[in-house]
Amino acid sequence: xxxxxxxxxxxxxxxxxxxxxxxxxxxxxxxxxxxxxxxxxxxxxxxxxxxxxxxxxxxxxxxxxxxxxxxxxxxxxxxxxxxxxxxxxxxxxxxxxxxxxxxxxxxxxxxxxxxxxxxxxxxxxxxxxxxxxxxxxxx
Numbered sequence: 001x002x003x004x005x006x007x008x009x010x011x012x013x014x015x016x017x018x019x020x021x022x023x024x025x026x027x028x029x030x031x032x033x034x035x036x037x038x039x040x041x042x043x044x045x046x047x048x049x050x051x052x053x054x055x056x057x058x059x060x061x062x063x064x065x066x067x068x069x070x071x072x073x074x075x076x077x078x079x080x081x082x083x084x085x086x087x088x089x090x091x092x093x094x095x096x097x098x099x100x101x102x103x104x105x106x107x108x109x110x111x112x113x114x115x116x117x118x119x120x121x122x123x124x125x126x127x128x129x130x131x132x133x134x135x136x137x138x139x
Contacts, residue, residue: 004070008032011069011077018062021055025066032070034063036096036116043093051091053127056116060085060098060129064112067100068133071110078110078133091126094118108136 005027012018012025024035036042036059044052061083068078099122100114114129115122 049093057085060114063098064100064114081132083131086128
């Protein structure tokens with residue numbers, strides 16, 4: 001595991017919620033893919049075997065934060081300013097994958113989009129997030 005991978009794992013380990021969810025990651029340079037291994041406790045609607053929206057939303061927020069951290073030289077996690085989550089289709093009871101793209105990384109703020117999917121087709125997005133984070137170290 002590279003030094004940056006160790007830093008990223010330490011970043012995720014600092015979040016009690018990320019530990020509770022069991023989030024894993026695969027990093028290839030500046031590209032990050034996060035994995036949310038399915039657990040029965042994530043089901044929000046038993047009737048249709050759908051994951052809880054809060055679980056998928058939190059997973060995307062943590063993915064976006066991790067991508068900002070990976071793309072910058074920050075020493076601490078970025079702070080959320082605002083975020084919007086679009087639930088595009090039901091996430092079924094299986095593993096969830098996500099990736100994030102940092103659209104702008106300035107001195108004070110970062111703009112990020114994250115998308116989650118299931119199976120092998122990242123183009124079949126189940127949930128999307130648009131967020132802004134405070135990245136200024138003095139903020």
